[in-house]
Amino acid sequence: MKRRDVLAGLAAVPLTAKVTAAQEAYPSRVVKILVPFGPGGSTDIISRLVGKQLETATGKPFVVENKPGATGMIGTAQVKNAPADGYTLLLGSTSTLAANPSLYKQMTYDPSDFTTVGVNGSIGNFMLVKPDAPYKTVKEFVAYAKAQPKPLFSGYGNASSRVPAALFEVTTGVKFEEVAYRDAVASIQDLNAGRVDVVFPDQVVGESYVRSGFVRALAVTSRERAPLFPDVEAVAETYPDYAIISYSCFSVRKETPDDIKKKLNRLVMDAIYEPSVMERVRQLGFIPPPRDWDIAKCDAFVTREREDWTRYIKLAKIEPQ
Structure with missing residues (x-):
């Protein structure tokens, strides 16, 4: 092996180690939770409950920012356009990730732009x-x-x-x-x-x-x-064929590094099952999924809900605007 190749290999080791260490250190700074609706609603309340527990678990601030407008599309698009580094989380919901694609002709994002790393729970209307x-x-x-x-x-x-x-x-x-x-x-x-x-x-x-x-x-x-x-x-x-629920979740841009997505998955699902958070979530009427839901199960749930809502909207003959 040439001396040049050996030196190149040695130089690459510290760089790889540094990248891995940086990813393992996530989060190392403020994380923003973007809620695409106004304060006071169920999505906002849950984002603050879970966000506070995430702060406790990581020692880093998780700051909630409300960005309402256009049935959640303005705030959701902002997350889509943010860096895919795990420092901007979307508080996703039925409106933004399931219903909007079938209700609006012009979308500022596609639900497939995101990976869901945690499902907070579901609830009926x-x-x-x-x-x-x-x-x-x-x-x-x-x-x-x-x-x-x-x-x-x-x-x-x-x-x-x-x-x-x-x-x-x-x-x-x-x-x-x-x-x-x-x-x-x-x-x-x-x-x-x-x-x-x-x-x-x-x-x-x-x-x-x-x-x-x-x-x-x-x-x-x-x-x-x-x-x-x-x-x-x-x-x-009375009508056995009728059933429809809403949900909220935490999502990130799909390009976010896998190790960060996996860490967020564990952080979010563990936060929901922290006793004080779980008690409040249930007081709100939400039914959380099993604690061991990984990214695949969370993402599959959101995809299935989008398919269901597409069917509901077609059955209801609601034309996209």
Whole structure:
């Protein structure tokens, strides 16, 4: 072997060692968690819960930044355009990674741009009505709606609350007139005021309004009853083919180094199962996946949900905008 080749090989060893050491040291600085929605929603709450535990586990800051707009597309695109180094995490959701591709003709990103490194949990939506509404069950609601000379009004604040209502129409044969709102809270307020007849917000947003009696939960959209509301029927009890859930997750650009993705996977899944975080996640109504979910299982779950939501949207005959 030539002396030049030997020296080249020796020179390469420290460089490789340095790269490996740098990757093993992840994170070595501030990590940003970008939430593509405003503060206060379920995705925002969970991002802060998990982010705080990630700080504890790593000793490095995990800073949440809210970047709302365009049904989550503005913030999601920002993560797509960030360096693929693991220092900008996307708090992904049903809207951004499952529904938007079938609802909008022009997307600023593709869900396949990302790898999901952790799934926080899934949750059904509420089917909310006025407190004094004459119907007490899904069956009674459907009978009432079909007896009306005009469609009932359905309010929604985002894709995750619009599609459950549209799928309900297809499944039951009732007719709704859609009313769009800036967010789910505004639709709930108008429901109480009698301006719309039904809304399907996520349970985290709707919980306080249900418990206060401001509105009434007629049903949930998950296949089984919600653990926090065991007395509220699931739509599937009357219509077995109807079931739709929402989820949140942590994702990174797919080009992120594999060792960083694997480390994030363990950090996120362990953070969710930290007792204080798990208690709060369950209090919010989310059902976490098994702790041992690796990247392949997390990514497969998100892909399957996107396929399901594509089918829901087609069944509901919602045309992309």
